[in-house]
Amino acid sequence: MTSPDTKPTVFIWFRNDLRVTDNQALSAACEHAKTVNANIQAVYIVTPAQWQAHDVGSRQLDFIRRHLQLVARALASLGIELTVWQCQHFADIPALWQRQLSSRNIVAIYAGREPELNEIRRDQAMLNHGLPLQLTNEHCLLAPGSVLTKSGEMYRVFTPFFRRWREIAQQYPVVPLGPPAPVGPAIADVNIESLLDTINRYFLPLIKSDNHYQWPAGEGEAQRRLQHFVFTAVSDYQQQRDFPALDGTSSLSPYLTLGVLSPRQCFAALLARFPAALADDTSPVRCWLSELVWREFYRHLLVAFSALSMGGNFNPLADGIVWRNHPQEFSAWCEGRTGYPIVDAAMRQLNNTGWMHNRLRMVVASFLSKHLLIDWRWGERYFRQQLLDGDLAANNGGWQWSAGTGCDAQPWFRIFNPISQSEKFDADGSFIRHWLPELRHWPLAQLHQPVPEKSLFTGDYPAPIVEHSSARQRALSALAVLKKA
Structure with a gap:
């Protein structure tokens, strides 16, 4: 009989895949351990300095903490112990694993592949050190590099990517995995409580104490929201998604970002309710399907064009833009003091909840x-620090789209008028009045307008920091470097 000290161990390394259902790496690790009669061990590695370098915000760290505790309990019910290690940087991780390798018989380390450049380099360093890392592709339904043009290149325009993605996706069944079978008796509660204390000890010093708004955590909550949306709201998504006062979006992005919910689970739920969604251009759910595939598009781009992970403009002509980068105006934007009610209300929503409606992000x-x-990178960084669903691929893609510097971006000469956007998408002013209570007494005719001078009803609300027409002309001049020859 193999002694406990020499019995092989298979590790499942949790990263942004904080779930036990439809977790390909976890299922593969359990199957491998069963095949070779090995122990199975789960691990999460806390990397404070790396998170700081990546601008991971306090709210997201707290969301990770709460989900990690739930994952620990779910694994314990399967007889799998979760341990938590800490090192400061990704560069320290191979040595951390090698120390473990020298003290135990580790035959495999399973983990989900990630698309960001530093994460790719971290995993390559593991392989270069001879560590037995086995990567699964599950952060997208179709792995980066699998949806290419006829010449074998990454698409640079979304619509043909979407068309080809749908063609490929129809060739395979979209069936999520269930949770793995228990590998042993459930772990005692006393050991779980000790682990939860350890998680808190690592995370709580990194988390600000002013996070009063807490997004509900858990796989169960994510699944509940997914099913509710698919069965009651997805058909109306195209009509309601642009109105921030309505509950018209799926609100799933925080769960997708941490892998509490997998993209395969989202697509499977949609297809279970609307089987023709992939093939039918007239399907009432095509709009939400396209949003899911936009997420895939941005992740494929991140892998194909590594400079995106390092803050590079996708369009090299954008390197010629002369940004003003006025610090006081940036602070006013961050704090919701621009004098444009719809902009300020949106920033208040972000600063108070860690989330912002998609229309308002644009x-x-x-x-x-x-x-x-x-510079769009200033805004991207601030979003990353504040957003519960802060995700490099989507955040970078959205900011470069809005700035006109990105792949298949909004044209440089298209400049949103915040006044008309407010009038169109918050016509009765309910969103503005909710987040700017100091404006509740303003007449509706004035609620969408910046007020250039103090009047009887402006109170302490600031005057606009810029005039729309002159700002538009200034932007057209500065962004003209993006004009194609």
């Missing part, structure tokens, strides 16, 4: 990069 991004001519 409005505030356009305002910063075009009205104020502040």
